[in-house]
Amino acid sequence: MSERFSATYDIETPVGLDHAAAVLVGEQSTGTFVRLAAETDALRDRAAARVEEIIPTGQSGRPSLPCRLKGKTFDRGVVTISWPVTNIGPSLPNLLATIAGNLFELAEFSAMRLVGLDIPESFAAAHPGPAFGAEGTRELLGVSRDAMIGTIIKPSIGLTIDETAGLVDELAAAGIDFIKDDELQSNGPDNPLPERANAVMAVLNRHADMSGRKVMYAFNITDGIDAMARHADMLEKLGATCAMVSLNWIGVSGLQFLRERTSLPIHGHRNGWGLFSRSPDIGIALPVLQKIWRLAGTDHIHVNGISNKFTETDEVVIEAAKSVQAPIAGTRRPALPVISSGQTAWQVGPTINALGNQDFLFCAGGGIMSHPKGPTAGIAALRQAAQAARARRPVSDFSRDHAELAAAIAHFKAP
Amino acid sequence: MSERFSATYDIETPVGLDHAAAVLVGEQSTGTFVRLAAETDALRDRAAARVEEIIPTGQSGRPSLPCRLKGKTFDRGVVTISWPVTNIGPSLPNLLATIAGNLFELAEFSAMRLVGLDIPESFAAAHPGPAFGAEGTRELLGVSRDAMIGTIIKPSIGLTIDETAGLVDELAAAGIDFIKDDELQSNGPDNPLPERANAVMAVLNRHADMSGRKVMYAFNITDGIDAMARHADMLEKLGATCAMVSLNWIGVSGLQFLRERTSLPIHGHRNGWGLFSRSPDIGIALPVLQKIWRLAGTDHIHVNGISNKFTETDEVVIEAAKSVQAPIAGTRRPALPVISSGQTAWQVGPTINALGNQDFLFCAGGGIMSHPKGPTAGIAALRQAAQAARARRPVSDFSRDHAELAAAIAHFKAP
Numbered sequence: 162m163s164e165r166f167s168a169t170y171d172i173e174t175p176v177g178l179d180h181a182a183a184v185l186v187g188e189q190s191t192g193t194f195v196r197l198a199a200e201t202d203a204l205r206d207r208a209a210a211r212v213e214e215i216i217p218t219g220q221s222g223r224p225s226l227p228c229r230l231k232g233k234t235f236d237r238g239v240v241t242i243s244w245p246v247t248n249i250g251p252s253l254p255n256l257l258a259t260i261a262g263n264l265f266e267l268a269e270f271s272a273m274r275l276v277g278l279d280i281p282e283s284f285a286a287a288h289p290g291p292a293f294g295a296e297g298t299r300e301l302l303g304v305s306r307d308a309m310i311g312t313i314i315k316p317s318i319g320l321t322i323d324e325t326a327g328l329v330d331e332l333a334a335a336g337i338d339f340i341k342d343d344e345l346q347s348n349g350p351d352n353p354l355p356e357r358a359n360a361v362m363a364v365l366n367r368h369a370d371m372s373g374r375k376v377m378y379a380f381n382i383t384d385g386i387d388a389m390a391r392h393a394d395m396l397e398k399l400g401a402t403c404a405m406v407s408l409n410w411i412g413v414s415g416l417q418f419l420r421e422r423t424s425l426p427i428h429g430h431r432n433g434w435g436l437f438s439r440s441p442d443i444g445i446a447l448p449v450l451q452k453i454w455r456l457a458g459t460d461h462i463h464v465n466g467i468s469n470k471f472t473e474t475d476e477v478v479i480e481a482a483k484s485v486q487a488p489i490a491g492t493r494r495p496a497l498p499v500i501s502s503g504q505t506a507w508q509v510g511p512t513i514n515a516l517g518n519q520d521f522l523f524c525a526g527g528g529i530m531s532h533p534k535g536p537t538a539g540i541a542a543l544r545q546a547a548q549a550a551r552a553r554r555p556v557s558d559f560s561r562d563h564a565e566l567a568a569a570i571a572h573f574k575a576p
Numbered sequence: 577m578s579e580r581f582s583a584t585y586d587i588e589t590p591v592g593l594d595h596a597a598a599v600l601v602g603e604q605s606t607g608t609f610v611r612l613a614a615e616t617d618a619l620r621d622r623a624a625a626r627v628e629e630i631i632p633t634g635q636s637g638r639p640s641l642p643c644r645l646k647g648k649t650f651d652r653g654v655v656t657i658s659w660p661v662t663n664i665g666p667s668l669p670n671l672l673a674t675i676a677g678n679l680f681e682l683a684e685f686s687a688m689r690l691v692g693l694d695i696p697e698s699f700a701a702a703h704p705g706p707a708f709g710a711e712g713t714r715e716l717l718g719v720s721r722d723a724m725i726g727t728i729i730k731p732s733i734g735l736t737i738d739e740t741a742g743l744v745d746e747l748a749a750a751g752i753d754f755i756k757d758d759e760l761q762s763n764g765p766d767n768p769l770p771e772r773a774n775a776v777m778a779v780l781n782r783h784a785d786m787s788g789r790k791v792m793y794a795f796n797i798t799d800g801i802d803a804m805a806r807h808a809d810m811l812e813k814l815g816a817t818c819a820m821v822s823l824n825w826i827g828v829s830g831l832q833f834l835r836e837r838t839s840l841p842i843h844g845h846r847n848g849w850g851l852f853s854r855s856p857d858i859g860i861a862l863p864v865l866q867k868i869w870r871l872a873g874t875d876h877i878h879v880n881g882i883s884n885k886f887t888e889t890d891e892v893v894i895e896a897a898k899s900v901q902a903p904i905a906g907t908r909r910p911a912l913p914v915i916s917s918g919q920t921a922w923q924v925g926p927t928i929n930a931l932g933n934q935d936f937l938f939c940a941g942g943g944i945m946s947h948p949k950g951p952t953a954g955i956a957a958l959r960q961a962a963q964a965a966r967a968r969r970p971v972s973d974f975s976r977d978h979a980e981l982a983a984a985i986a987h988f989k990a991p
Contacts, residue, residue, distance in 0.1 A: 190732065199735065207734050227856060228887060258822045258847050258848070263759065263886075317606065318605055345663065348667065351663065385833065407673045409827075410672040418801040436680050439681055440857065445851070472643060
């Protein structure tokens with residue numbers, strides 16, 4: 162009896178939940194629109210998907226998405242489908258082709274979101290998972306207890322290499338733990354990655370020689386496979402400690418390749434995420450996709466932040482961050498959730514309280530650079546906000562004897 | 577003055593089209609939510625994106641997607657944004673991070689679809705494009721003029737290797753041009769790719785020895801980079817003539833790698849496509865993504881079919897197929913559109929008429945296997961339908977002296 166993996170979908174359908182689930186099962190395993198003689202019982206026993214659970218959740222008089230099949234009522238529900246692992250073996254791209262393949266466009270559905278994924282331990286164990294995760298990143302950063310503080314080079318694109326290096330110098334002197342390229346900054350002719358890495362690592366290695374602590378810089382090496390390999394090798398030689406990639410565009414296969422190839426922590430950027438998350442009626446939830454990315458080996462995963470400038474609610478953000486910290490099938494390391502988007506000292510405490518821990522990377526841009534007393538005070542204010550949360554004291558109270566935090570909450574608008 | 581690439585979006589916004597376009601431009605180039613001193617005029621000249629055109633198209637009293645920003649009216653429009661190529665160089669994954677990155681979730685938008693992409697000739701010329709495309713595939717298949725006829729091994733998953741080889745034998749004897757694995761069939765322990773390829777190619781090489789014409793079989797090699805390379809090499813050694821991949825999961829980087837690595841035509845499967853296409857309010861249109869896939873080197877691209885079992889309208893399907901056949905920036909070969917999904921002899925003529933040519937691969941499953949006189953007649957009926965279209969005669973008329981076509985249109989329901 163083969164082990165099985167299962168996926169859970171939030172669906173809406175004009176044909177009834179039972180029939181819709183049966184269509185999904187057929188389409189994604191042994192069924193065809195004309196029943197074939199070759200679909201024997203033995204074959205079905207080997208390979209057929211199975212409906213595990215159907216939970217009705219509501220009904221509507223009109224379809225949420227345009228739907229070719231008409232209906233008087235559209236039933237909403239949560240259905241769980243399982244497949245034998247032997248259909249695909251423990252292959253991540255083929256897992257996606259099975260659970261997220263040719264199904265979102267079926268005419269029997271007027272909404273479909275992939276919201277859950279369960280894989281057996283043996284499947285998870287076939288993948289390396291993060292080489293560093295939260296704990297390994299903490300060690301590299303030399304931050305023993307509180308949230309790690311990071312920032313993103315801004316403006317996102319257009320700085321010269323000298324300007325970038327100058328900004329990195331300023332941030333390192335100010336006591337930052339982590340800096341990253343913006344996802345728009347890659348390897349363009351105006352700011353080639355090798356030259357940028359050379360200049361930035363010269364600065365960071367110098368600071369490390371003085372302080373004994375090396376700031377982690379996530380260089381965006383997103384590119385073709387050969388270029389990513391070449392650039393990861395170059396980064397290692399320069400003493401860099403992190404490589405960043407755009408997860409959705411290098412693909413799961415590209416990510417797996419990088420995990421095998423490099424000894425650097427991998428900073429996973431989810432740009433394009435709105436395609437999967439923005440609609441309540443189509444898409445994939447982060448708790449699902451982050452499992453794939455973590456199994457493939459990413460160490461850091463962006464999850465947005467509380468009171469962000471995008472559309473995700475705090476609830477969705479926190480659920481995403483928690484999922485990145487949760488175990489997968491009892492195996493593999495947690496990854497490090499990366500909090501960002503319009504973050505200031507105001508959001509540090511609420512993030513800690515919501516997660517129940519400080520094992521995250523808190524990235525602020527303006528929240529550091531626009532602190533009225535400069536970036537050193539900006540970073541100090543964020544650390545003080547984390548100390549306040551650990552001491553279970555409100556920032557308004559804690560800031561009385563912490564001047565940088567006081568200046569931050571006076572300057573930045575409470576979200 | 578740097579050359580520029582541009583992207584066109586169908587957007588909806590509560591903040592007015594002009595302001596929304598400015599937000600998009602800022603977010604995807606030099607802007608930040610707190611204006612930084614470093615955003616100098618020189619930097620903006622170098623790297624800023626630019627609004628090229630705004631065309632208002634409508635207005636609504638409520639947002640199409642949940643939107644954090646409130647408004648009394650939501651303006652709909654089509655906006656075109658351009659970027660300097662020097663921001664990224666001719667990198668496809670980084671092009672996607674720029675035109676399809678952190679923008680779909682911006683709070684200023686209640687709908688956003690990426691519907692157009694223009695790149696300069698120099699950008700296109702930096703990529704190989706399809707090695708075979710429509711013309712090269714035609715040559716390999718030995719089909720000189722009419723539409724190429726293909727099918728998909730069904731049931732999708734669960735057949736043994738012997739059963740698969742038996743079906744391939746039957747289809748080859750019946751005169752098929754092309755056969756493909758279903759995207760659910762990859763390299764699972766119940767049907768390992770190497771053994772399947774061995775068995776299938778033994779059959780097809782035998783038929784080729786007799787007929788002088790080798791049926792093309794697209795083996796699904798979707799997997800990690802190393803496995804894809806190993807399997808592509810294996811296929812070449814076996815005399816196979818096509819490798820299939822799940823484009824969305826191996827990523828653009830994975831596709832580029834494969835194009836460099838193998839001399840086989842690449843059959844691009846777009847499973848997961850509904851995530852990008854299903855909602856009128858979020859996603860990416862196929863004419864955009866197919867450009868990326870073609871530049872990276874895929875030879876065949878799935879575009880669904882007329883009167884399909886999914887939700888796409890015929891108009892969308894035909895627009896997609898035409899885009900795959902259109903030139904890109906005056907350079908690189910067209911790819912071959914793959915028509916499939918509930919296709920029978922009824923849809924051949926309308927497809928030819930809509931495209932104005934027969935340079936496509938027409939894939940039918942039940943439409944061949946369920947022909948009342950068997951698969952040989954099923955394939956003959958499809959070829960006769962193509963001949964009828966070329967002769968500009970309706971199938972009802974042409975079928976009078978073409979028995980297989982007559983049986984097909986009597987048996988299969990007109991869509």
